[in-house]
Amino acid sequence: MTTACLTAIGTAGGPRCCKRDSYLAQQAGRELLNNHLGAGLPTDHQPDCNFMANNKESLGTECLFSPAGEEVD
Numbered sequence: 386m387t388t389a390c391l392t393a394i395g396t397a398g399g400p401r402c403c404k405r406d407s408y409l410a411q412q413a414g415r416e417l418l419n420n421h422l423g424a425g426l427p428t429d430h431q432p433d434c435n436f437m438a439n440n441k442e443s444l445g446t447e448c449l450f451s452p453a454g455e456e457v458d
Contacts, residue, residue, distance in 0.1 A: 386413075386414060386417055389414070389416070389417050390409070390410035390413045390415040390424075392413070393409040393410065393412065393413040394410065396435065397409055397449065399444050399448075400442035400443075400444070401442055401449075402439060402440055402442065402443060402444070402448070403445045404434050404436050404440075405434065405448060405450055406455050407448050408432050409436070409449075410426075413416075413422070413448055415427075415428055416428065429451070433450060433451075433452040434448060434450040434451060434452070435452070437451065
């Protein structure tokens with residue numbers, strides 16, 4: 386599980402972002418639990434990050450979890 390989460394985070398790249406890394410770890414964990422334990426956890430939910438303005442290093446609209454059309458100041 387740890388390897389799957391860290392691989393997802395490392396593959397995404399980009400500057401430090403706790404929210405993005407948490408979302409990626411949750412997605413990787415769900416996928417692993419579903420594939421190996423048949424957990425049946427939903428995988429179609431894509432969270433929208435509402436913290437972009439609070440992170441000066443945010444990728445903004447380039448972030449995987451950027452709400453459509455939201456820009457960073």
